[in-house]
Amino acid sequence: MDIYIEMSKYPVFSIEDVNKHTKNQKTAYSQINYLMKKGLIKKVRKNIYSVVNPATGQIIANRYQIACAITNTAYLSHYSAFEFYGLTNQVFYEVYVSSETKFNNFEYDKVTYKYVASRMKEGVVNAKNTTGVRITDLERTVIDSIHDFNKIGGFEELLNCLDSVHYLDDSKLIKYLNIYNTQGLYQKVGFLLNNYRKEMQLSKEFIAYCKSKIGKSTRYLVNEQKGTSSYNSEWRLMVPKSLLEIRGGDLIV
Numbered sequence: 001m002d003i004y005i006e007m008s009k010y011p012v013f014s015i016e017d018v019n020k021h022t023k024n025q026k027t028a029y030s031q032i033n034y035l036m037k038k039g040l041i042k043k044v045r046k047n048i049y050s051v052v053n054p055a056t057g058q059i060i061a062n063r064y065q066i067a068c069a070i071t072n073t074a075y076l077s078h079y080s081a082f083e084f085y086g087l088t089n090q091v092f093y094e095v096y097v098s099s100e101t102k103f104n105n106f107e108y109d110k111v112t113y114k115y116v117a118s119r120m121k122e123g124v125v126n127a128k129n130t131t132g133v134r135i136t137d138l139e140r141t142v143i144d145s146i147h148d149f150n151k152i153g154g155f156e157e158l159l160n161c162l163d164s165v166h167y168l169d170d171s172k173l174i175k176y177l178n179i180y181n182t183q184g185l186y187q188k189v190g191f192l193l194n195n196y197r198k199e200m201q202l203s204k205e206f207i208a209y210c211k212s213k214i215g216k217s218t219r220y221l222v223n224e225q226k227g228t229s230s231y232n233s234e235w236r237l238m239v240p241k242s243l244l245e246i247r248g249g250d251l252i253v
Helices: 002-007 015-022 025-037 063-067 078-084 138-148 155-163 170-180 183-194 204-212
Strands: 041-045 048-051 094-099 106-108 111-117 124-126 134-136 229-232 237-240
Touching: 002 015, 002 025, 002 048, 015 025, 025 041, 041 106, 063 078, 063 094, 063 111, 078 094, 078 134, 078 138, 078 155, 134 138, 138 155, 138 170, 138 183, 170 183, 170 204, 183 204, 183 237
Parallel strands: 094 111
Antiparallel strands: 041 048, 106 111, 124 134, 229 237
């Protein structure tokens, strides 16, 4: 039971963590197997364990702590970061996990953990008030999500998240945009955030900076929905007509 008490101090742990207390790997495995048979520990996936709370019968680790334990460089990103920040309207049964090391998608307790290739090392922070959670800051979450909305979460969910954002740091947005350094992303970010400029307290200079980087090419905001899009000359973007609708009293144009 000493190992159970020690490991209950951590939301998730590995065989190496147990070995620090037993000083013997064989004993560590033996202790884990014994506690698993007793129902006091559950295995989430290879070398990821969590202690069971006897009062609930559930492990003490939440989905976000599990996600950040998958690899040494794992962190929450995209829609899952918005979700952690409380900026979503619904809870997905998918957790998007960025990592420098690739892992196979897996499911645990009806939640699917999905690998996303890490785009950069910048903009990853330790979450406040939650042990063992690393996450993209809000500015990087916005940039990553605009870049990948066709694959992750979807455009309508992205707009719902943006509706709930009340402040973004211009300098951080520019830093992450410059790391991507993609003309199409400057177009999409400039077009979308210009509609939220006052709500997010963004400067006119930020919008002007995005505009200075868009180049001369015309691109589609959402895939290539030919025949159903309208041309926005300011940002050289083809915007789906279905998205040119009133949202909170304002047109997205």
